[in-house]
Amino acid sequence: MSLLENLGVSLPIVQAPMAGVSTPRLCAAVSNAGALGSIGVGATDDAGAREMIAGVRALTARPFNVNVFVHQPAQRNIAREMAWISAMTPLFDKYRVQPPTELRPIYKSFVEDDDMLALLIETAPAVVSFHFGLPDAARISALKEAGCLLLATTTNLEDAVAARNAGIDGVVAQGWEAGGHRGVFDQDAPDSRLGTMALTRLLVQQCGLPVIAAGGIMDGQGIRAALDLGAISAQLGTAFVACPESSADAAYRKALASPSAMNTVMTSAISGRPARGLPNKFTQWGSIVGLPHPGYPMTYDAGKALIAAAKATGETGYAAQWAGQGAPLSRNFPAADLVKILSAELQSGIR
Structure with a gap:
C-alpha cells in the first residue's frame, strides 16, 4: 500500500492547499469523496487555523492535510x-x-510560530505539509510523535534529499507548470525550473521518498501519467479553483474561464x-x-x-x-463530482 493508502485515502488524488482559496467545505468534500483534501493555514494565525481545522472536522471524519509556510523569517x-x-x-x-x-x-513563518506548532500537535491532523522549506528537527519530531504524516513541497532533487534526511515522509514534486507560489527553499539559488514530468521521474528514481506529482495536472489522464512515472499520487490545485466550495470570487472564476x-x-x-x-x-x-x-x-x-x-x-x-x-x-463542478470524474477518467482512460 502507498503512503496515502495507509491513511485510508482510497484515490491517488490530493487537492492542493491553496491558501486563501481552499476552504473547510472544499477540503471536506474532497476527503469525503475518497481523495485527500487540504487547507492552507500559512496566511493565518493559530486561532484562524483552529477554526479552519474545526470546520473541516465538522464536515468529515476522513483524513485531510494542513499546510504551513516555512519560509525563512524576513x-x-x-x-x-x-x-x-x-x-x-x-x-x-x-x-x-x-x-x-x-x-x-x-505572515509568520512556521519556523518561529510556537503557537501554530502547539495547535497542530493538539489537533494532530492526519497530514501536515510544508511549503517554502523545512522546519527544524524538534518541530518535525514533535509532529511525528503526534501521529502526523509529513510532506514537503520540493522543486529540485537537492531539496527532496534534504527532506528525506530531515525525516519527512513524502515529497510533492512541484513542476514549473504549477499555479501559486513556487516551493523553492532558497530564493537566492538558481531555479532549475524543472517541469512536472522530468522532476517527478527524477525524484522517483533518486530521492528515496514517495513522490506526489504537482503542476499542470487537471484530469484523469494527467493523474495516470504521473502514476506511470512512479508517483504515488497527483496533487491538483487549479482544477479545484472553479468548484463552488472554493472561496474564489466571481472575477477570479471569470478570468479562469x-x-x-x-x-x-x-x-x-x-x-x-x-x-x-x-x-x-x-x-x-x-x-x-x-x-x-x-x-x-x-x-x-x-x-x-x-x-x-x-x-x-x-x-x-x-x-x-x-x-x-x-x-x-478547468471545469466547473462541485468538488465531490469533480473527484468522481477524475477517478472515472483515471480508471477508464477517457480523454
Whole structure:
C-alpha cells in the first residue's frame, strides 16, 4: 500500500492547499469523496487555523492535510521597501487611497510560530505539509510523535534529499507548470525550473521518498501519467479553483474561464516570492517596474493593500489569481463530482 493508502485515502488524488482559496467545505468534500483534501493555514494565525481545522472536522471524519509556510523569517531592507512603496504610489493614487507608510511581515513563518506548532500537535491532523522549506528537527519530531504524516513541497532533487534526511515522509514534486507560489527553499539559488514530468521521474528514481506529482495536472489522464512515472499520487490545485466550495470570487472564476488562462505568468511582484497566476494589470506592472522587490512577505503587504483599494472601486485587475499552466482545462463542478470524474477518467482512460 502507498503512503496515502495507509491513511485510508482510497484515490491517488490530493487537492492542493491553496491558501486563501481552499476552504473547510472544499477540503471536506474532497476527503469525503475518497481523495485527500487540504487547507492552507500559512496566511493565518493559530486561532484562524483552529477554526479552519474545526470546520473541516465538522464536515468529515476522513483524513485531510494542513499546510504551513516555512519560509525563512524576513530580512528587512527599509530602503528597498520605501522605493517599492514609491513605485506603487501612482497605482494607489488611481483609486484615491494612500499607500502604506511601511511594510510589515504579514505572515509568520512556521519556523518561529510556537503557537501554530502547539495547535497542530493538539489537533494532530492526519497530514501536515510544508511549503517554502523545512522546519527544524524538534518541530518535525514533535509532529511525528503526534501521529502526523509529513510532506514537503520540493522543486529540485537537492531539496527532496534534504527532506528525506530531515525525516519527512513524502515529497510533492512541484513542476514549473504549477499555479501559486513556487516551493523553492532558497530564493537566492538558481531555479532549475524543472517541469512536472522530468522532476517527478527524477525524484522517483533518486530521492528515496514517495513522490506526489504537482503542476499542470487537471484530469484523469494527467493523474495516470504521473502514476506511470512512479508517483504515488497527483496533487491538483487549479482544477479545484472553479468548484463552488472554493472561496474564489466571481472575477477570479471569470478570468479562469477566459482566454487569459492560456497565458499564465510567473511573477514576484505581487507577494515577493515567485508565483504563477493569470495575467492582469498587476502582473503587467510587475513586468515593467524594474525594481528589486522588498522580499516576502513585505511585498505581499503592499500587494494586498493595492488589491483591496482597487477592489473597493470594482476593479479586479490587481487581484492575486493564482493558476497553473493547465488552467484552460478547468471545469466547473462541485468538488465531490469533480473527484468522481477524475477517478472515472483515471480508471477508464477517457480523454
